[in-house]
Amino acid sequence: MKKTQLGPRTLLYPMPAFLIGANVGGKPNFMAAAWSGIACSNPPMLTVALQHHRFTLRGIKENGAFSVNIPSSELVKETDYCGIVSGAKEDKVAACAFTIFYGVLKTAPMIEQCPVNLECKVMHMLYLGSHALVVGQIEEVHASEECLVNGEPDVKKINPLIYCTGAEKTYYTFGQRLAEAFSVGMEIKQAKP
Amino acid sequence: MKKTQLGPRTLLYPMPAFLIGANVGGKPNFMAAAWSGIACSNPPMLTVALQHHRFTLRGIKENGAFSVNIPSSELVKETDYCGIVSGAKEDKVAACAFTIFYGVLKTAPMIEQCPVNLECKVMHMLYLGSHALVVGQIEEVHASEECLVNGEPDVKKINPLIYCTGAEKTYYTFGQRLAEAFSVGMEIKQAKP
Numbered sequence: 001m002k003k004t005q006l007g008p009r010t011l012l013y014p015m016p017a018f019l020i021g022a023n024v025g026g027k028p029n030f031m032a033a034a035w036s037g038i039a040c041s042n043p044p045m046l047t048v049a050l051q052h053h054r055f056t057l058r059g060i061k062e063n064g065a066f067s068v069n070i071p072s073s074e075l076v077k078e079t080d081y082c083g084i085v086s087g088a089k090e091d092k093v094a095a096c097a098f099t100i101f102y103g104v105l106k107t108a109p110m111i112e113q114c115p116v117n118l119e120c121k122v123m124h125m126l127y128l129g130s131h132a133l134v135v136g137q138i139e140e141v142h143a144s145e146e147c148l149v150n151g152e153p154d155v156k157k158i159n160p161l162i163y164c165t166g167a168e169k170t171y172y173t174f175g176q177r178l179a180e181a182f183s184v185g186m187e188i189k190q191a192k193p
Numbered sequence: 194m195k196k197t198q199l200g201p202r203t204l205l206y207p208m209p210a211f212l213i214g215a216n217v218g219g220k221p222n223f224m225a226a227a228w229s230g231i232a233c234s235n236p237p238m239l240t241v242a243l244q245h246h247r248f249t250l251r252g253i254k255e256n257g258a259f260s261v262n263i264p265s266s267e268l269v270k271e272t273d274y275c276g277i278v279s280g281a282k283e284d285k286v287a288a289c290a291f292t293i294f295y296g297v298l299k300t301a302p303m304i305e306q307c308p309v310n311l312e313c314k315v316m317h318m319l320y321l322g323s324h325a326l327v328v329g330q331i332e333e334v335h336a337s338e339e340c341l342v343n344g345e346p347d348v349k350k351i352n353p354l355i356y357c358t359g360a361e362k363t364y365y366t367f368g369q370r371l372a373e374a375f376s377v378g379m380e381i382k383q384a385k386p
Binding site: 001004006013014015018034035036037038039041042043044046047049051070076080081082083084090096101112116117118123124126129130131138139140141142143145146148151152154160163164166167168170171172174175177178180181182184185186187188189 | 194195197198199200201202203205206207208209211227228229230231232233235236237238239240242244261263266269270271272273275276277278283288289292296305306310311317319321322323324326328330331332333334335336337338339341343344345346347348351353354355356357359360361362363364365366368369370371372373375376377378379381382
């Protein structure tokens, strides 16, 4: 299997398409972000990377709080719009007709139309170059009741987006259930003498 | 849209299913990781969170280097196996019949069978609780030539896994191409007066 070198680039598959929320000057604003992931299990933490000039980053610093909203595929236009324009120029909440709610942190705005919302308290901020890496502790998770099966989120009902980076910047949907984790690999373990 | 509170939990959709590689005592080892994401564009950096007792983390500290290997869906068994057993007990490279290669860092082992491989130099390490958050600078990206179209990775040819967290821990495939990013949202922008 011959390998080609593509240079040092941010090529990961999959990447998410989240809407990061913060109050800026007391007004809710949201930006699209794919540079994000889980950072710790206990306590639960996640990372979001934002360019230093982002309007949303200003709000995160003002409040020490932000939200991660997981849009369903039906919100692909709204998600993309929130990645194209700045909250300094347009009222994105009005343009997208988002309904806003607040949780335990009081200052992390969340989008009711997104099936899953995580509110986070800022724990660390690393200045890494083009981006500030924000490490946030997940204080509460809110889920739309339509997405729950036996009280747990069902990914098919959430119907989340995948962001595809590289030459072709594209949104994808989730595909098929492939295998059970912490289970399918036992075949290899059991095959050992 | 009524919301239910699920408590502070690590619920993000999608999450990746990567194989993190490091030499431990000079021998290549790999573990499955879903706690990962991009941290910076320029220079390109990513995060991986590992529990402190992980055998792979020992190797990352020994070398200040690691790899992120993106398995295709065909490698779901091998990926899951690398998440179930510890390299302290089993030779995962032998069990999975992985072919190993090295790149510019010389000490970050990579899996030839994975269509995309990123080699990373450790830049920061944050001790966050149950996990160490490793921030690595991406030094080179290697891609299997079968996955390239016009010199760029094609996600359909990579056929990457998605890890689904929560009550149902499951691997999914990518679904359908939904919309072009930095484009589909222009409809909302243009609709404004």
